Amino acid sequence: MNKKQKKMLIRIIIAAVMLIVLHFIPVTGILRLVLYLAVYLIIGYDILRKAGKGIKNRRVFDENFLMAVATVGAFVLAVYSKSGDYNEAIAVMLFYQIGELFQSYAVGKSRKNISALMDIRPDYANVEQDGRLKQVDPDEVEIGSTVVVQPGEKVPIDGIVTEGNAALNTSALTGESLPRDVQTGDEIISGCINMSGLLKIRTTKEFGESTVSKILELVENSSSRKSRSEEFISKFARVYTPAVCYSALALAVLPPIVRMLFLGLAPAWGDWIYRALTFLVISCPCALVISIPLSFFAGIGGASKEGILIKGSNYLETLSHVKCVVFDKTGTLTQGVFEVTGVHHNEMENERLLEYAALAECASSHPISKSLQKAYGKEIDRSRVEDIEEISGYGIVAKADGNTIAIGNDRLMQKLEIPYQDCHSVGTIVHMAINGEYAGHIVISDIEKPHSWEAIAQLKKAGVEKTVMLTGDAKRVADQVAASMKIDEVYSELLPGDKVAKVEELLEEKKEKERLAFVGDGINDAPVLTRADIGIAMGAMGSDAAIEAADVVLMDDDPMQIAKAIKISRKCIDIVYQNIVFALVIKFACLGLGALGIANMWFAIFADVGVMILAVLNAIRALRVHNL
Amino acid sequence: MKKTYKIEVDCANCANLMEEAARKTAGVAGATVNFMTQKMIVEFEEGQEPGQVMQTVLKACKKVEPDCGIEL
Numbered sequence: 230m231n232k233k234q235k236k237m238l239i240r241i242i243i244a245a246v247m248l249i250v251l252h253f254i255p256v257t258g259i260l261r262l263v264l265y266l267a268v269y270l271i272i273g274y275d276i277l278r279k280a281g282k283g284i285k286n287r288r289v290f291d292e293n294f295l296m297a298v299a300t301v302g303a304f305v306l307a308v309y310s311k312s313g314d315y316n317e318a319i320a321v322m323l324f325y326q327i328g329e330l331f332q333s334y335a336v337g338k339s340r341k342n343i344s345a346l347m348d349i350r351p352d353y354a355n356v357e358q359d360g361r362l363k364q365v366d367p368d369e370v371e372i373g374s375t376v377v378v379q380p381g382e383k384v385p386i387d388g389i390v391t392e393g394n395a396a397l398n399t400s401a402l403t404g405e406s407l408p409r410d411v412q413t414g415d416e417i418i419s420g421c422i423n424m425s426g427l428l429k430i431r432t433t434k435e436f437g438e439s440t441v442s443k444i445l446e447l448v449e450n451s452s453s454r455k456s457r458s459e460e461f462i463s464k465f466a467r468v469y470t471p472a473v474c475y476s477a478l479a480l481a482v483l484p485p486i487v488r489m490l491f492l493g494l495a496p497a498w499g500d501w502i503y504r505a506l507t508f509l510v511i512s513c514p515c516a517l518v519i520s521i522p523l524s525f526f527a528g529i530g531g532a533s534k535e536g537i538l539i540k541g542s543n544y545l546e547t548l549s550h551v552k553c554v555v556f557d558k559t560g561t562l563t564q565g566v567f568e569v570t571g572v573h574h575n576e577m578e579n580e581r582l583l584e585y586a587a588l589a590e591c592a593s594s595h596p597i598s599k600s601l602q603k604a605y606g607k608e609i610d611r612s613r614v615e616d617i618e619e620i621s622g623y624g625i626v627a628k629a630d631g632n633t634i635a636i637g638n639d640r641l642m643q644k645l646e647i648p649y650q651d652c653h654s655v656g657t658i659v660h661m662a663i664n665g666e667y668a669g670h671i672v673i674s675d676i677e678k679p680h681s682w683e684a685i686a687q688l689k690k691a692g693v694e695k696t697v698m699l700t701g702d703a704k705r706v707a708d709q710v711a712a713s714m715k716i717d718e719v720y721s722e723l724l725p726g727d728k729v730a731k732v733e734e735l736l737e738e739k740k741e742k743e744r745l746a747f748v749g750d751g752i753n754d755a756p757v758l759t760r761a762d763i764g765i766a767m768g769a770m771g772s773d774a775a776i777e778a779a780d781v782v783l784m785d786d787d788p789m790q791i792a793k794a795i796k797i798s799r800k801c802i803d804i805v806y807q808n809i810v811f812a813l814v815i816k817f818a819c820l821g822l823g824a825l826g827i828a829n830m831w832f833a834i835f836a837d838v839g840v841m842i843l844a845v846l847n848a849i850r851a852l853r854v855h856n857l
Numbered sequence: 858m859k860k861t862y863k864i865e866v867d868c869a870n871c872a873n874l875m876e877e878a879a880r881k882t883a884g885v886a887g888a889t890v891n892f893m894t895q896k897m898i899v900e901f902e903e904g905q906e907p908g909q910v911m912q913t914v915l916k917a918c919k920k921v922e923p924d925c926g927i928e929l
Binding site: 279333522 | 892893894921
């Protein structure tokens with residue numbers, strides 16, 4: 230509890246005790262009024278002051294005003310009718326304050342809990358100076374300096390390990406509980422916790438540009454993008470309070486006049502004013518106004534604990550309406566790591582063929598070249614290779630051991646007018662010719678991620694109706710991958726521009742209320758990510774481009790996270806709707822009862838505070854998403 | 858130019874009101890109040906001095922919510 234809350238609690242206790250004591254002391258007349266008035270002022274002076282200030286600033290219709298009018302009204306009625314029953318006004322104020330206290334406590338507490346979940350900010354960085362470790366502000370560390378991370382500490386800045394090896398706990402970033410091993414030469418991202426061993430890191434970024442800063446910025450700004458439900462609530466609150474005040478006024482004035490003039494009855498002013506005051510007490514919109522943003526905040530907080538960063542509550546809302554998920558293949562459903570799965574030679578031995586392939590490709594960093602080099606498995610002697618010429622979109626021509634080697638796709642063979650054999654295997658086919666003679670081909674395939682098919686099944690379970698895969702890869706490869714994962718539609722051999730066009734087509738096809746999500750690795754599909762209703766980037770650890778372009782960022786590259794993100798959003802939105810409906814139904818029911826004179830002020834204040842407490846507790850449920 | 862300020866506000870509705878008040882202040886191009894993180898992000902108009910504008914923003918906010926605070 231903070232200072233303000235403690236003070237409030239003391240005021241509540243004093244007022245409650247005084248109220249009980251006064252109940253047993255038989256005082257009457259003016260003294261009684263003065264004593265009760267004192268209690269009333271102890272508990273309610275700040276509300277009266279705020280209401281007064283509101284009137285002075287020409288902003289009358291807020292909840293302070295409602296409470297002030299209702300309680301002062303009740304007090305005056307008690308004096309006027311000489312009943313001496315001042316309990317009601319004080320009790321209403323007392324319970325209202327208890328409700329406010331609870332609300333501010335609960336909200337503050339859950340705010341802290343959620344912030345603690347996202348506590349990945351490193352407080353300091355260890356820099357070596359004159360042989361000693363010195364703690365400095367991470368902001369002051371320049372690019373290229375060496376920082377030391379001891380066991381138990383957070384990695385403060387992105388960099389490369391120059392010394393030592395360790396197991397890293399990345400769960401704060403990814404939700405993944407398995408530790409990740411790093412050793413000298415590995416890249417390392419900030420926010421991970423070093424669990425064992427001493428690491429020396431050469432920083433490659435400033436703190437402000439490091440992963441941890443980017444993520445914090447994203448999370449902190451996330452609730453500033455408001456969802457439609459939130460917009461609805463703030464608009465609603467703006468109209469609602471004045472409307473209720475005028476209704477209350479009408480309730481106080483019209484029925485007595487009607488009774489007097491048309492029905493010939495006694496006006497019963499006291500009765501109707503009392504009803505109007507009850508009406509005012511019930512009408513506080515707090516439950517709605519507080520619980521909706523709290524639900525969203527809790528949902529976003531819970532998701533980020535699982536390694537799913539959602540950039541705003543509007544995206545959380547959109548995500549819950551997703552009925553069609555479009556995937557990019559490489560790097561999303563497959564690992565984007567290629568492996569040689571077959572060598573179909575003509576005359577030469579397999580190993581010789583691979584050796585030449587690796588030699589020709591030794592200078593390239595293309596994933597396919599890397600996989601060839603890996604399949605060869607031995608150290609490549611670069612001095613054996615000369616005259617390397619890379620023909621973009623075709624392949625490579627180079628000289629190794631004096632032989633001219635041409636390696637590339639079928640178009641390269643056509644270009645060089647070398648007859649080649651087509652292959653029946655599924656995968657990327659690399660043809661090779663040595664000294665102008667066809668030598669055979671190598672089959673390279675991408676490996677599916679272990680959870681991909683399960684992820685698709687989970688999506689279907691979560692209510693996604695259509696799954697689509699887009700890829701630039703060959704039709705045969707694409708069809709095979711899609712069939713093994715049970716994906717509904719496949720579009721293959723697409724250029725990056727075609728992907729945008731295809732997504733636009735799919736956007737046209739779907740029904741109006743349904744939403745389309747695109748999942749990619751965020752590296753070369755930024756235009757598609759922005760075009761879709763909601764863009765999800767995977768494996769974003771350390772990739773700034775993905776964090777910028779996407780609306781939802783999965784830190785891990787596990788496709789299971791997509792289904793999880795959708796489930797989290799559904800749960801959160803369900804809670805939001807529950808709260809809206811629950812609060813409105815209770816409010817309007819009570820307003821009705823109050824107007825009919827069935828509900829008195831005690832009932833009103835319990836309804837108000839009760840609804841608020843239940844709505845807040847319900848909102849906090851959105852935080853618990855681990856087992857979804 | 859965009860700047861983020863730490864704020865102190867107790868109720869979500871008041872936060873909305875503060876946001877509205879800040880938006881209407883001269884020299885402010887846009888403002889968002891994040892009740893949950895207790896932050897106010899203010900975008901200033903070209904050529905405005907943030908320090909001075911924020912004084913007016915604070916005054917405007919105090920008017921709608923006497924209990925609020927902005928750490929300048």
